[in-house]
Amino acid sequence: MSNRNPAVTVIIPTYNSSGTLRLALQSVLLQDFTDYEIRVVGDGCTDDSEKALTSFEDSRIHWINLPTNSGGPSVPRNEGIRQAKGQFIAYLGHDDLWFPWHLSESINCIKTKNADFVYSLGASLGPDGIIETFTIPEQPWSPGENISPSSWLHKKSITRVVGAWPTSKEPRYDDDRQFLLRVQEERMKVVFQKRLSVLRFPSGKWRMYSLKRNFPQARYLSAMSENPLTLCNETLELAAVKREYEGGDPISRSLRSVLSHAIFVYGCDRWPMNKLLRWRRRRKAGLQTIQ
Numbered sequence: 001m002s003n004r005n006p007a008v009t010v011i012i013p014t015y016n017s018s019g020t021l022r023l024a025l026q027s028v029l030l031q032d033f034t035d036y037e038i039r040v041v042g043d044g045c046t047d048d049s050e051k052a053l054t055s056f057e058d059s060r061i062h063w064i065n066l067p068t069n070s071g072g073p074s075v076p077r078n079e080g081i082r083q084a085k086g087q088f089i090a091y092l093g094h095d096d097l098w099f100p101w102h103l104s105e106s107i108n109c110i111k112t113k114n115a116d117f118v119y120s121l122g123a124s125l126g127p128d129g130i131i132e133t134f135t136i137p138e139q140p141w142s143p144g145e146n147i148s149p150s151s152w153l154h155k156k157s158i159t160r161v162v163g164a165w166p167t168s169k170e171p172r173y174d175d176d177r178q179f180l181l182r183v184q185e186e187r188m189k190v191v192f193q194k195r196l197s198v199l200r201f202p203s204g205k206w207r208m209y210s211l212k213r214n215f216p217q218a219r220y221l222s223a224m225s226e227n228p229l230t231l232c233n234e235t236l237e238l239a240a241v242k243r244e245y246e247g248g249d250p251i252s253r254s255l256r257s258v259l260s261h262a263i264f265v266y267g268c269d270r271w272p273m274n275k276l277l278r279w280r281r282r283r284k285a286g287l288q289t290i291q
Contacts, residue, residue, distance in 0.1 A: 005085040005086065005087070006035050006036050006037045006060070006085060006086045007035040007036065007086055007087055007088060007107065008033075008035065008036040008037075008086045008087070008088045008089070008090055008103060008107065008153070009036065009037050009038075009039055009080070009081075009084035009085060009086030009088070009089055009090070009156070010028055010036050010037070010038045010039065010090050010091075010092060010103075011039050011041065011076075011077055011080035011081065011084070011089060011090070011091050011092070012024060012025070012028075012038065012039070012040045012041070012080075012091075012092050012093070012094055013041050013043060013073035013076035013077055013080070013091075013093075013094070014040060014041070014042055014043065014045065014049055014076070014094040015042065015043040015044070015045055015069065015094075016045055016046060016047040016049070016209075017047075017049070017094050017095070017208065017209065018047050018048050018049045018051070018052040019211065019212070019213070019215050020094050020095045020201075020208060020215055020217055021040070021049055021052055021053075021094045022052045022055075023097065023215060023217040023218055023221050024092055024093070024094050024095070024096060024097060024217070025038065025040075025052075025053070025056060025061065026221055027092075027096075027097040027098045027099075027221060027224070028092065028098060029056070029058065030098075030100045030224070030225060031098065031100055031101075031102065031103045031104070032100050032101060032103075032104050033103040033104035033107060036060065036086065036090075036103065037060050037061075037062060037084075037085060037086060038060055038061045038062065039062050039064060039080040039083055039084060040053055040061065040062065040063055040064070041064045041065075041066065041076035041077070041079050041080045042063070042064065042065035042066060042076070043066055043069050043070055043071075043072075043073070043075065043076050044065070044066050044067065044068050044069035044070070045065050049063075049065075050063050050065065062083075064076075064079060064080070064083065066079065070167070072167075072175060073093075073165075073175065074164075074165035074166060074167045074175045075165075075167055077091065077149075077165045078164045078165050078167070081156065081159055081164070081165075084156055086156060087155065087156060087157075088107065088110065088153055088154065088155060088156060089153065089154055089155075089156050089159075090102075090103060090106065090152070090153040091149035091150060091152055092150050093148065093149070093150045093200070095200070095201045095202075095203055095206075095208055095217070096148070096150040096198060096199060096200050096201060097198070097199045097201075097217055097220060097221055097224065098150070098197060098198060098199075099196065099197045099198070099199075099224060099228050099231075099232060100224070100228050101195065101197060101228075102120065102197035102198065103153070105120065105193050105195055105197060106118050106120060106153040106193050106197070107153070109191055109193040110153060110154075110155070110191070113189070113191045114189070115189045115190065115191040116154060116155050116158050116183075116188040116189045116190070117152065117153075117154040117155070117158065117183055117188050117189070117190045117191070118152070118153050118154070118190070118191050118192070118193050119135060119136050119151050119152050119153075119190070119191075119192060119193065120135075120151045120192075120193040120194075120195060120196070120197040120198060121133060121134075121135055121151070121193075121194070121195060121196045121197065121198075122134050122135070122148055122150065122151040122196070122197070122198035122199070122200050123196060123198070123199055123200065123235050123236075123239060124146065124148075124200045124201075124202055125199055125200065125201055125216070125220070126202065126205040126206070127205065127206060127216070129238065130235060130238045130239050131202070131205070132146065132239070133196075133239045134146045134147060134148060134151070134200075135147075135151070135192060136151075136180060136190075147176055147177065147180070148176070148198065148200050149176050149179075150198045150200060151197065151198045154183075154188075158183065158186075158188055161186050161188075162179070162182040162183055162186050162188070163182060165179055166178045166179065196232050196235060196236055199217075199220055199224075199235070201216060201217055
């Protein structure tokens with residue numbers, strides 16, 4: 001076995017959510033880029049999260065459980081970075097899923113653009129369907145714009161400049177926004193990887209900690225395993241329809257660019273424009289139960 005360090009360290013902070021953690025891990029193991037290690041860092045977990053990891057029997061998965069609960073993801077992320085062997089750091093929430101191309105597209109983008117930090121397009125999903133798409137705001141403090149580190153990948157070396165994740169009880173902004181602010185203040189080269197690669201499941205919307213089974217991620221993971229491109233295209237279509245239907249601001253340039261690319265890849269002549277085609281694609285992808 002080679003002693004060479006992996007290219008990427010995937011850091012998953014978690015707390016007592018072994019059911020969703022298993023599914024998040026499966027989405028990492030579905031990646032078409034395989035040169036990674038996974039550092040799952042428990043924030044003082046007291047459930048069977050460790051058992052969930054060992055069931056995969058994959059030497060790339062490493063378990064760390066902090067002795068006390070810090071109440072947030074920053075301390076686990078910092079510990080993951082401290083132990084990371086990869087040149088690049090990627091984050092994944094224990095409630096979230098990656099499309100199979102997330103790591104490969106992010107790595108390709110950061111290398112070809114000679115960037116320090118890349119982010120992709122993500123979609124937040126709730127019980128009633130898609131909530132919104134997200135990237136990162138032009139200003140970290142911009143109100144009404146959600147972000148998620150699950151869509152980020154950066155060089156490990158930037159933490160020597162921007163510092164660790166903030167752990168103050170009263171940070172100037174949320175920990176992810178404060179970390180992003182430092183990245184921008186230090187003039188790191190930040191690049192957008194123009195493809196949908198993350199599905200986010202806000203815990204509060206789903207009351208995730210109350211669920212013991214039938215996790216919503218399972219249905220999406222199944223569809224993703226069967227036909228990820230179909231799931232990706234449908235998510236983008238529904239996001240675009242939602243934005244237009246609600247009569248809000250025009251579709252952002254980022255979403256417009258990604259949607260146009262998806263239509264080109266999928267085939268303009270096959271892009272679904274009526275209920276029959278949409279129903280057929282949903283059935284083929286195993287999405288009949290996803291509303």
